[in-house]
Amino acid sequence: MSYVTPKEFAVKMVDAGESKIFMSTKDTLIRAYMAGAILALAAAFAVTIAVNTGNFLVASLLFPVGFCLLYLMGFDLLTGVFTLAPLAVIAKRPGCTWGGVLRNWGLVFTGNFAGAMTTAVLMAVVFTTGFSTEPNAVGEKIGHIGEARTLGYAAAGGAGLLTVFVRAILCNWMVSTGVVAAMMSTSTSGKIMAMWMPILVFFYLGFEHSIVNMFLFPSGIMLGGQFTWADYFIYNEIPVVLGNLVGGLTFVGAMIYATHFRESPKRNANRNDDIAGVPAE
Numbered sequence: 001m002s003y004v005t006p007k008e009f010a011v012k013m014v015d016a017g018e019s020k021i022f023m024s025t026k027d028t029l030i031r032a033y034m035a036g037a038i039l040a041l042a043a044a045f046a047v048t049i050a051v052n053t054g055n056f057l058v059a060s061l062l063f064p065v066g067f068c069l070l071y072l073m074g075f076d077l078l079t080g081v082f083t084l085a086p087l088a089v090i091a092k093r094p095g096c097t098w099g100g101v102l103r104n105w106g107l108v109f110t111g112n113f114a115g116a117m118t119t120a121v122l123m124a125v126v127f128t129t130g131f132s133t134e135p136n137a138v139g140e141k142i143g144h145i146g147e148a149r150t151l152g153y154a155a156a157g158g159a160g161l162l163t164v165f166v167r168a169i170l171c172n173w174m175v176s177t178g179v180v181a182a183m184m185s186t187s188t189s190g191k192i193m194a195m196w197m198p199i200l201v202f203f204y205l206g207f208e209h210s211i212v213n214m215f216l217f218p219s220g221i222m223l224g225g226q227f228t229w230a231d232y233f234i235y236n237e238i239p240v241v242l243g244n245l246v247g248g249l250t251f252v253g254a255m256i257y258a259t260h261f262r263e264s265p266k267r268n269a270n271r272n273d274d275i276a277g278v279p280a281e
Helices: 005-023 025-051 056-062 064-072 078-090 100-129 137-148 151-155 158-181 189-206 211-224 231-263 273-274
Strands: none
Touching: 005 064, 005 151, 005 189, 005 231, 025 064, 025 100, 025 211, 056 064, 056 189, 064 158, 064 189, 064 231, 078 100, 078 158, 078 211, 078 231, 100 137, 100 158, 137 151, 151 158, 151 189, 151 231, 158 189, 158 231, 211 231
């Protein structure tokens, strides 16, 4: 059967974290760059669907195509390595250190940002006919998304920052579940089906994903959105990165590690006494 049990894929998670810590700088940057570029293109695809159809559910149903492609091709998102890399240190794999984890996170962030920015520039050319006209309907929509999710949070003050942080936690709870879901099957179709579900949930609920935002917000600035780079980093990217870290590591990585990789001994109960309704000694 193609199904992989939780106990088995928990080991795969730790193995994956170890592999990412020891990956070369070149490979880490290339894989992160391509992940950021592909996910950004999927975001542009989803916004285009939402604008052209007026139906955000359809856009959400189709957005996971980008996530599935990049993971099947072995590329890395920051949200995924937030969850996986620390597990190798926690499991005391030889040579795995927190310094190695931070190095991996820094390289993946850099690669994701560069890839998303590349797609942002290319799509801005498309939306403005080579910057010769005003942005089309999709370009205008992207600009307004950036305004609402920076200045909107800023207007709410501390409550706004709390909201964006919590939305980021919830986002990577789902996205990292998608990362792990790819390990639940040995078949391509099984991997795609398992990844599709949590990514659909995160996107439709409007949660905050740091790499998707690396495309949406720089694009919004290029396309005339009325917010600044400082607005983007202070009221979105920084709290979103922190929230994604908390959500993926706690709700996914730590929980699966604690109960499937480090499963506690079974209770030593007397089956006959339990059946009879008498508590075991």
